[in-house]
Amino acid sequence: MFWQAIGAARDLARAHDIAAVLIRYGFGDLVRRIGMAEALERAGKALHWRAPEELARLEPPARVRRALEELGPTFIKLGQILATRVDLFAPEWIAEFGKLQDAAPAVPFATIRAQLAEDLGEDPATVFAALETSPLAAASLAQVHRARLADGREVVLKVRRPGIRPTVEADLHLLARLAEIIDAEAPDLRRYRPREVVQEFTHSLRRELDFAAECRNAERIAARFVDQPHIVVPAIHWQWCGERLNVQDYVDGIPGHDMVAADAAGLDRKLLARRGAAAVLKMMLQDGFFHADPHPGNVFYLPDNCIAFIDFGMVGRLSETRRYELALLLHGLVSHQSELVARVLLDWRSTIDGDADADPARLRAEIDAFVDQYSGVPLKQLDLGAMLTDLVAILREHGLALPPDLSLLVKAFITLEGMGRQLDPGFDMGAEAAPFLRRVLLAHNAPAALAKRGWRALSGTLDVLAGLPQDLSEMLRAGRRGKLQIQVEVVSLKRFGEQLDRAASRMTIGIVTAALIIGSAIVMTVVRDPALAGLRTFGLLGFLGAAVGGIWVLLSIWRGRKG
Template sequence: MRDLPRLHEISLVLIRHGLGDLVRRLGVASLLERAGEILHWGQVTHSAQLEPQQRLRLALEELGPTFIKLGQMLSLREDLLPPSWTTELARLRSNAAPVPFEHILQVIERSLGTPHAQAFVDLEREPTGSASIAQVHRARLHDGRAVVLKVRRPGIEAKVEADLRLLSHLAQFVEKEVPEVRRYQPVHIVEEFRRSTMRELDLATEAHNIERFERNFRGEPHVLIPHVFPQWTSEVMNVQEHIDGISAEDPAAVERAGLDLKLLAERGVDNVLKMILEDGFFQADPHPGNVIYLPGNRIAMIDFGMTGRLSLGRRNQIMNLLAGITRRDSEPMVDVLLDWAGAEAVDEEGLAADVDELVADYGDLPVKDMRIGELIGRITAMLRTHGIVLPSDLTLMFKALITLEGSGRKYDPEFVLADRLKPYVERALAARYAPAELGRRGGAGIGQFLDLMRAMPRDLARLLKDARRGRLRMDVDLKRLDIFVGKLDRTINRITIGIMTASVVIGSSIVMTVTSGPQVFGIPIFTVLGSFGYLLAFVNSVWVVLSIWRTRSH
C-alpha cells in the first residue's frame, strides 16, 4: 500500500492527541501492525487532557491542509455533528507559513515557460497572503497595471491526493463495518469533499469562476470583479487584476474614508443573495476578508477558490421552505425535508410535528426580529434529530448566509438579513406563475412527453426481445424485508389452516350422514369421526381468531 507511511504518520498524530481509541476503532491499528509498522501508544501529549473536540481540532491542524479543510467542511454540518463539535472545528484556520520565494519563482517560471521578467516587473518577494494551498505575490505588467499572482504551493498536490485516497478507503470501511454511521453516507461526503478540494487545487478553475462572476455582474455599476489574465493562467497559477481599496475587515478605516457603512452592508448582502437565489452560483466564503470597499460605495469581491452551485430545483426547494414559514404552511416544508431524506425511513408524524412547531415560532415573528442564522440552526438540529442528511450543495449556502448575516450586523447593528431576503423570495415565487415561465415549463413538458413517445416503441421492442431470450431480470430491493417475509409467512399459515378447517368441516358433515357400519358404545363409527372432525375444526378456528386479535392489538 503506497500510502502506508502517511497512514502511519496520521495515526501517530491522533495517538499523540489522545485519539488512539479512534485509531483502534477504525481498524487502522491492526492494519499497520500487520504491515510491520510500530505505533507508540505511550507518546501522548498534554492535549490528551482536553475535551475530545479540542483534541480533534489540534490533530487536524497538525495533519495539514487536507485535514484542516475536512474539519472546516465538517464545521458546517450541524445536521451531522452537535454544536459543540462544529463550533470547535470552525476555529480551524488555513493560514500557513510562506514558502521561500525561490521555490515559488520556480513554479511561476515553469508555468510561464519563460523567465518571469518577460511577463512581469517588480515581482514582490514577500507574499501578501499565504494559505494552505496557495500564496499571493504582487507584481506589475510591462504596461504598468498592478496584478496579483496566486501560486500553488509546490508539492501540495501529491500530499493532498494521498490524504484523499486514505480518506476514501476509510469512508468505505466505515460505511461497510459501522451500521449506525451508514445512513450518514460517509462515502458520499468524502467524495464531495474530494471533488471540492481538487477544484480548489486547480487555480485555472478559480480563474474560470472569476470570469463567470464577471459575466453575472456585468452591468452592475457598484460591483467590481477582478479581471483575469488567461494567457498566464494554469492549474498552478492564476494572474488577476490587483484591486486597491479598504478591506471590509477594517470598519474604522471605511468610516474614515467617508463611505456609507449601512449602504455598503445592504449592497454586499444583495450581491450575495443575487448569486445564491438568482444565479445559482455563489462565492461560498463571503467573509469580510474577501470584500474590498472602493470610492463611491462600490464593492469589489476577491478569492473565488471556493464556490457553491445550486440547481433551479434546489433553489425552488429553498423558496418553498421560506414561503412555508412566512405563509404558516408546514406541508411544503415537510415535503422538502422528506425529499432530502431520500430512501431513508423517517418518522413522518414526528417530523411534521417539529415543522409545525418551527412554523409556529417563526411564522408570526416580525421580519425585523427574525435571525436567519438561528433559523438555519433550528432546521439543521431538526435534520440531525430525524437522521436526515443535509444535501451537500446546501451546506455552503447555509454557511454563506450565516457569514453574511454576521457581516451585515457588523456594519449596521439594525441590519436584518430576512428583510433583504423577503423581496427575492416574493419575486421568485411570483416568477413561477408568470405567463412566460408557465409557457416555458409547459413547452418543456410537451417536449419531454414527445421524447418519451418517440423512445417508447424502441424500448418496448428491446424489452420484448430480452423477455423472449430469457434475459429479462428485475432487481427489487426492499427495506426491512425480513419483517415483510415474517408477516407474509404468518398470513399464509392462517390461510392454510383456514382452508384445512373448512375441508375438515365439509368432510365431517359428509361422514356423519353415513349411519351404517360398525359402532362404538352403540354410536356409529362415522358419527364419532365426524364429531372429532368438528372439534378439531373448532380448535383451529379459535387459534386463527386469537392470532388475528393478537396481531391487531400489537
C-alpha cells in the same frame, strides 16, 4: 482490513503519523476500533503516547480542531469543508472548525521561480516590471506575490506550491480508505456520513487545485455584476493564467474584518451591509452560482462604499428547481403551512442515501412546532440565520442531511448574516432577502415559465408515445420467441434467499456428515475390510470425511453469527 488500505495508499509512514496525532489528542479508542493500531503493530510501530494533560482537558470539538491543524494542509481544508456541514455537526463543532486558518510557512521564492517561469513561458523578470519576492500571504496550497505590469497596472500572482498535488492526492486516497473503514467498523460514526463528506471534500479540493477553474468562476460572477459598479471582481489576465498560476488585478482596499479602518475612511457601514448582502443573495437566488465562502478575509471595502470579492476557489451552484424549493420553504414558514415545509424537507431527504429510516410523522410533528415558532412573523422580520440554525438542528435530530449544494448555501447565509451584523448591528437579513424570494416565486409561476415546463412535459410524453408502438412490437416478438424476461429484485427477499441457501448448504453437509459417521461405523464391523494401523481403512476415511464436514458446519455457523 486497514492493512490492505495502507498497501493501496502506499503510504504507511503517513498512516502512522495520522494514528500518532489521533492518539496524542485522546482518540486512541477510535484508532483501535478502525484497526489502525493493529496494522501499525504488524508494521513494527509502537503506539504508547499519552495525551498531555492540557489536551485531555479540552472538549472534543477543540481536540479535533487541534488534531486537524497538526495533520497539515489537506486536513485543514477538510476541517473547512466540515465547517460548511451545519446539517451534520452541532454549533460548537461548527465554531471550532471555523477557527481553522488556512495558513502555512512561505516557500522561498527561489524554490517557485522555476515553476513560475515554466507557467509564464519566459523569465518572470521579462514579464513584470516589478515582482515582490516576499509573499503577501501564504496558504496550504498556494502563496500570493504582488507585481507590476509594464503598463504600470498592479497585479497579484497566486502561485501553487511546487509538488503539492502528489501530496494532496496521497492524503485524499488515504482519507477515502479511512472513510470506508470508519463506515464499516464504527457504526456510531456513520451519522456523520464519512464517505459522503470525503467525496465532497475530494471534489472541492481538486477544483481548488486548478487555478484556471477559479479564474473561470471569477469571470462568470463578474459578468453578472457588469451593471453594478459598486461590486468589484478583480480582472483576470488570461495570457499568464493556468492550472498552477492565477494572475489578477491587485485589490487595494480595507479588509472585511477591519471596522476601525472602515470608519476612519468615512465608509457607510449600513450601506456596505446592504450592498454586500444584495450581491451574495443575487448570486444565490437569482443567478444560482455563488461565492460559497464570503468570510471577511475574502471581502474588501473600497472608496465610494464599493465592495470587492476575491478567492473564487469554492463556489456553490443552485438549480432553478432548488432555488424555488428554498423560496417555497420560507413561504411555508411565514404562512404557517407546516405541511408545505415538511414536504420540501422530505423531498430533500429523498435525494440522500441512508435517510429512509427517518420517521416522517415525527418529523412533521417537530416541523409543526418549528413553524409555530415563526407564526405571524413577516418575511421582512424573519431572522434567517436563527431560522436556518433551528432547521438544521431538526434535521440532525432525525439523522437527516442536506444535499451538498444546500449545505454550502446555509453556511454562506449564516456567514453573510454575521458579516452584515458586524457592519450594522441592526442588519435585517430577512428584509434583504424578501425581494429576491418574491422574484423567485413569481418567476417560477410566471406564464412563460409554466408554458416552458408544460412544453417540456408534453414533449417528453410525445416522445414516449411515439416510441410506444416500436417498444410493444419488440416486446411481442421477444414473447413469441420465448425470450421475454421480467426481472423484479426485492432486496429483503434476496437477502432472505441467501440465508435459506446457506441454511440448506449447512443442512446438506450435516446430513452427509451424519451419513458418513453411520456408514463408517458399519464398515468398521466388516472383517474383510483391509486394516490400517489396526483400523478398517474405509471406515477411517469415512470418519475423517465426517470430521471435515463437521468442522465446516461449525465454521459456517460461527461466521454467520459474526456477520
